[in-house]
Amino acid sequence: MARPRKPLLSTGRIVDAARALVDAEGLAAVSTRRLAAELGVSGPSLYNHFRTKDQILEAVADSVSAQVDLSMFEPAADGTRPGWRAALHDWAVSYRAALREHPNIVPVLAQGPGRRPAGLRLADAVFGAMVDAGWPPAQATSIGALMRYFVMGSALGSFAGGFVDDEDAYDPADYPHLGQAHLLAERQEQVDERAFETGLAALLDGLAVQYGQLTAGTTH
Amino acid sequence: MARPRKPLLSTGRIVDAARALVDAEGLAAVSTRRLAAELGVSGPSLYNHFRTKDQILEAVADSVSAQVDLSMFEPAADGTRPGWRAALHDWAVSYRAALREHPNIVPVLAQGPGRRPAGLRLADAVFGAMVDAGWPPAQATSIGALMRYFVMGSALGSFAGGFVDDEDAYDPADYPHLGQAHLLAERQEQVDERAFETGLAALLDGLAVQYGQLTAGTTH
DNA sequence: ACCTGAACACCGTTCAAGT
């Protein structure tokens, strides 16, 4: 067949298949030929729907950004809003959870929103909410950036999983304090979860101090 | 020539050339053939010194980890030590500075220390210093992890540089708060620097609160 | 031990040809 009466492919089908492949086998497993085979077509067919392979991966990244809950930045039905601290906390948790469901695409996401709509919506929501809460624009920008650093860093790779699960790798003569490091790998999830919550709480506590100084500065 | 009397290659020369290539043209530009050409040999020659291309990149990553200053975790000549907060601050600044000199290798570094000696030395130093400062081991682990999240996230990609430098990309109807976002790209360095310092200060302030509660708990 | 060229099984992308 050369051209079917109904298109075999669509951008949506390609993105779904690419995301499944990335999740199952990693970024390196995604080749245009492999992805096309998964979709039952030949490799060059994809180029009718995307200009490059990179744009397919960008679309996968954006589909993951789109999963992040942003509702905490909107006023509730009764017109009230959660405080900026609570909103920021819940957003960071949702953000990290979305990335951890698709960890292999995080390096692509980490390149910034660029022109990806879901990434831009996310940046718009957090910046707008911080400004509305009384943060000066420059500080609101910093908050968007530093939260991103922390969430991306925590999702990019497991801290605990970065250590090999082999006691012999940690010679006490070379690394006197890593005697238990080989245990990290098996408690990966707990270790990373706890570090994330600890860091997030510290970050928000520290920002609250700065916010207090801000208000103090305004009053006199 | 088949085999020269003096080896043409060494692991050191290969790593230096690979790091230069990564810095100049990015990870994607590193192919075994290209790297070999840069070194004046044929592609397969590299396999006499490294088992895979990935191991070459790991070695480059470790050579960057080795640049991170760890001296703030050691006792000074007079036996005194900086406090854990000051040490952590200076370490984070040095860590980020080292990564920002070689941003293209950060995704490799972000996979964790694995068996890379400089990466393990770094993890050993910060964990040991936190325990010596009185943090319980589990919390010292969290601190190592959360500092890594933040530094890696801040080095992995510029926040500001992630936005395109094109006013038309930010339709006010879609992104009501991103009217100035196109200006971020040109102030990239300042914006990221400021966000990093703001976040680092917040993180350390927040940890200081937790440290205070720790001591309070011990006394009664 | 350390280099070479040839070879294998892949890549991303372009393009003319088909309907």
Add this chain to the structure above:
DNA sequence: ACCTGAACACCGTTCAAGT
């Protein structure tokens, strides 16, 4: 408009052959 196979210029890696 949307698919195909053929082709181009690449990949990482293996291996027998050379000294």
